[in-house]
Amino acid sequence: MFKIQLKNSKSFICSEDQTIFEAAKIAGLILEHSCLSARCKSCLAKVVEGKTIEIGEDLVLSSSDKQEGYILTCNTKPLSHVILNIEDIDNVDLSHPKTIPSKIDVLEFVSKDVVKLVLRTPPNSYIDFLSGQYVNIIMGSIKRSYSLAAARRNDHKLEFFIKNYKGGVMSNYLFESAKINDVLRLEGALGTFFYRHKKSKNIVFLATGTGIAPVKSILDHFDGNPELVSNKNIWVLWGARYEEELFWAPKYQNIKLHFIPVLSRTNPNWKGAKGYVQNVLQEHEIDLSDAQVYACGCNDMINSAFKLLAEKGLPEHQFYSDAFVSSN
Numbered sequence: 001m002f003k004i005q006l007k008n009s010k011s012f013i014c015s016e017d018q019t020i021f022e023a024a025k026i027a028g029l030i031l032e033h034s035c036l037s038a039r040c041k042s043c044l045a046k047v048v049e050g051k052t053i054e055i056g057e058d059l060v061l062s063s064s065d066k067q068e069g070y071i072l073t074c075n076t077k078p079l080s081h082v083i084l085n086i087e088d089i090d091n092v093d094l095s096h097p098k099t100i101p102s103k104i105d106v107l108e109f110v111s112k113d114v115v116k117l118v119l120r121t122p123p124n125s126y127i128d129f130l131s132g133q134y135v136n137i138i139m140g141s142i143k144r145s146y147s148l149a150a151a152r153r154n155d156h157k158l159e160f161f162i163k164n165y166k167g168g169v170m171s172n173y174l175f176e177s178a179k180i181n182d183v184l185r186l187e188g189a190l191g192t193f194f195y196r197h198k199k200s201k202n203i204v205f206l207a208t209g210t211g212i213a214p215v216k217s218i219l220d221h222f223d224g225n226p227e228l229v230s231n232k233n234i235w236v237l238w239g240a241r242y243e244e245e246l247f248w249a250p251k252y253q254n255i256k257l258h259f260i261p262v263l264s265r266t267n268p269n270w271k272g273a274k275g276y277v278q279n280v281l282q283e284h285e286i287d288l289s290d291a292q293v294y295a296c297g298c299n300d301m302i303n304s305a306f307k308l309l310a311e312k313g314l315p316e317h318q319f320y321s322d323a324f325v326s327s328n
């Protein structure tokens with residue numbers, strides 16, 4: 001049995017057969033996480049002292065990350081007492097994930113490659129979630145993760161934006177054969193991508209493609225609770241390749257935000273920002289030392305943004321991410 005100590009001096013016991021993430025959970029401490037399958041970096045931590053070993057191959061840490069002492073808590077066991085540079089998530093009421101049935105209520109094609117899916121849950125059951133979290137949608141033996149794309153509502157409906165992938169089992173079903181009232185099961189809510197109420201003056205959202213879904217959910221929540229973000233500057237940078245892929249635009253009554261769509265491919269008539277969201281962010285003079293950044297969508301953007309923004313003064317622990325990695 002080894003002692004794992006966090007930056008805020010909290011500690012827990014982890015056996016040599018447990019991952020650090022699992023042991024923390026058993027001890028009642030929630031660590032940042034998302035996929036829990038070593039495919040994203042949401043559960044990244046730095047080993048300050050001690051020895052650890054990976055339980056399986058991870059697909060995201062570079063050899064220099066590893067040399068610098070970074071680990072994924074979902075994929076790492078201790079070999080000694082360990083001190084980590086992370087804190088647990090405190091003061092957040094996360095409900096236990098549950099599995100419930102749902103029926104397709106709306107299928108609306110919002111662009112060539114993205115469908116807005118609304119699922120209706122039975123009157124006596126509902127998935128309780130924090131804006132920004134995701135659920136697993138289950139069809140027979142197929143299970144895929146999708147972020148909720150709206151704040152909690154009272155009509156038992158849950159909204160998603162889902163991209164069509166070539167040869168993708170779930171997305172092709174939704175695009176080609178799904179019908180209103182088809183039954184799908186839901187498991188959740190999952191993940192720790194949600195807004196943290198802190199002192200930071202600037203709140204920056206970086207999204208690519210359907211990565212705008214959890215961002216929209218959080219913004220919807222702000223719009224219903226504007227006191228959460230009074231006196232804060234909110235930036236939303238949303239990346240797509242072409243203009244016709246921008247399937248959403250913010251229309252909020254109670255909050256103000258700087259919305260910057262960014263296109264990465266040549267669009268002859270486009271007068272807006274060009275390139276990648278993380279680079280465009282740097283063109284704006286945002287004090288990153290007083291910012292929280294929430295990044296969601298493709299892994300490359302998230303990894304590049306994390307490196308770039310940390311170099312420009314963003315404290316590492318103020319960067320939150322949810323990578324839409326393949327969930328099969």
Ligand SMILES: Cc1cc2nc3c(=O)[nH]c(=O)nc-3n(C[C@H](O)[C@H](O)[C@H](O)COP(=O)(O)OP(=O)(O)OC[C@H]3O[C@@H](n4cnc5c(N)ncnc54)[C@H](O)[C@@H]3O)c2cc1C
Nearest residue numbers: 145146147162163167168169170171210324325326327328
């Ligand atoms: C936490 C989380 C939240 C997510 N939220 C959303 C969301 O809100 N909206 C959304 O559209 N997607 C989201 N995804 C991705 C989603 O879970 C599926 O991976 C995606 O819908 C493809 O599933 P599929 O069954 O259609 O394709 P599969 O049958 O799983 O795969 C078909 C092919 O597509 C490739 N592929 C599958 N998924 C991806 C991917 N994400 N990136 C690149 N290539 C891929 C596979 O490698 C394979 O070649 C999320 C993923 C995670 C981990």
